[in-house]
Amino acid sequence: MNRFQIQQMLDGVRATLKSENEKLNAMYMDSKSTVEARNNQVAVVKDLEEREKGIAAQLKKFDDDAAAKLQTQKYPKAMSERDKAIENKAEVIRNVMNGNKDGASNAIKSLGGRYTVNALSTNSSTGNGGGSFIPKTTSADIITEPCQKEIKQLKIKQK
Structure with a gap:
């Protein structure tokens, strides 16, 4: 039985309960x-009230199970376009x-094919191992240590 059917049943019982x-x-x-x-009518009303409580409990259990299932599923966080590009790079x-x-070609496709790997080889002809480590296309996106305002203020005061 799906949620819609349970809700219809509950609505029907509530309407009958109201009329009774x-x-x-x-x-x-x-x-x-x-x-x-x-006394017979009181028994009918009590029966309908008990049915209403039971069906409402079923509906609540159905909703709680659905909410628990949603919480267990892991959805990626909503990321901005810039964050997505950084993650794909x-x-x-x-x-x-x-x-x-x-994996690299899949990540490049998710970037829209705009990203080319010019250099990332650890093998070098010079034999020193590390060769051209950072690709030319990420030279504008080089990651640096973030500067804190306090550090900048201290340097300014020291001058």
């Missing part, structure tokens, strides 16, 4: 109604350094 409550109130106002008829570099050309 109105009928019970009318019986209380009618001086000709018998005690037995009123890092993925290209990691894959090239690990020799995984398929």
Whole structure:
């Protein structure tokens, strides 16, 4: 049973409960109604109230299970376009350094094919190992140590 069906059932029981409550109130106002008829109507109302509580509990359990399932699934955080580009460039570099050309080409495709790996080889003809380590296309994106305002202020005061 899906949520829509449970909700429809709950709405139906609530509508019936409302009409049966109105009928019970009318019986209380009618001086000709018998005690037995009123007791039967009270039993009907109590039964409907119990059904309503049970169906509402089912619906709450269904919603709680769905919410728990959503929380267990891991969705990536919403990233800005700049963050996505940086993450993809890092993925290209990691894959090239690990020799995984398929992963690098997938990361390049996710960059829109705009990124070329000009240099990332650790093998060099000079034999010193490290060769051209940073690609030319990331030279504008070189990562530097962030400067803190306090450090800058101290340097200014020292001059």
